[in-house]
Amino acid sequence: MLFKAQKILSPILAPISKGYGAVMARRADKYSSGEYERFRPECPCISVGNIGSGGSGKTPIADWLLKWAEREGLLTVLLTRGYGAKPAQLPYLVNILSPVHEAGDEPLMLANSNSQAKVVVDPVRKRSGAWAEQEFKPGLMLLDDGFQHMAVERDLDFVLLTPDDFTHGWDKVIPRGTWRESVQALQRADVFFVKSSPDAFRRMHWLIQEKLAQLGKPVFQFELKAKGLRLLGGGERLDFGSEKYLLFAGIGKPEILREDAGKDMGRAPEEFIIFKDHHAYTAQDVESIRKKAAATGAKRIVCTPKDAVKLTELGCEDFYVIDLEVEFKETIFFDDTEDAPFDKWWNKQRLTDALKK
Structure with a gap:
């Protein structure tokens, strides 16, 4: 229903979307130029986010990274705004006994399944990041839904896309579509993920090539x-x-x-x-x-x-x-890298290499 309305009203919504995209681009420029203050974690930092809204699989990927980090012996802090949460204080450290109305559903789910990690709720993540760094001295920091949250510097941007993003949703910015930024923002990404079945991903191969090849960043398929x-x-x-x-x-x-x-x-x-x-x-x-x-x-x-x-x-x-x-199977590299699913390609050395950028 929403998609049909957006399509019908496209001539009216298009200039509004273009203006919104321009505002977001100027905002990104101000952060990258240092005009807006940013928090720089002392440990490696990965943002897990998306260009559109909802349903792309950010929480499962964040959960997978938390479990990977624990296997690697890295104490990890995950910073999240905690959508819908009403914490008793800020920053708010989530634990298995936290009431869901205080912690939020996804933060509580992540804390329950990753007892060694520190899940911290706070809409001001440069504040929660500084607090968590002082309290826990983490070896890794994750930003949940962090692609547009540029007040915290990151070493890697993991950006999730859906199959719809490559078709009728491509570069359709709010309110014309679901994208939070225009297509130029994808240049900030370091790794792309697409939530789909392996078969669907293979059928989309030509479309992914057409849309993302010029960026030269790896694209990994995953599914739940x-x-x-x-x-x-x-x-x-x-x-x-x-x-x-x-x-x-x-x-x-x-x-x-x-x-x-x-x-x-x-x-x-x-x-x-x-x-x-x-x-x-x-x-x-x-x-x-x-x-x-x-x-x-x-x-x-x-x-x-x-x-x-x-x-x-x-x-x-x-x-x-x-x-x-989470299962990873398919991948697309735009160079001579040997094909490998994300869980075989990703390792501690790649995290270390990101710090040298």
């Missing part, structure tokens, strides 16, 4: 693969089974979840309930979900990890959570 289910109340990973199920989610681009769940579970859900992204679940929501599951004969109620962190105090221990893992 469901490995099974877990009870929200805890326990081992379970097989998907063949029982009827109800699916619900409050995430960006839920239609992709429905399609993937149908493949993984071997059948479509009896009911798919969509809540707005970052939805704060209530007891009434849970009651409604249970009633719809009973009415449709669904034996299992299934949600995502992002939803699960907001349901722990609502008596949902019998709900099932999709157990997701």
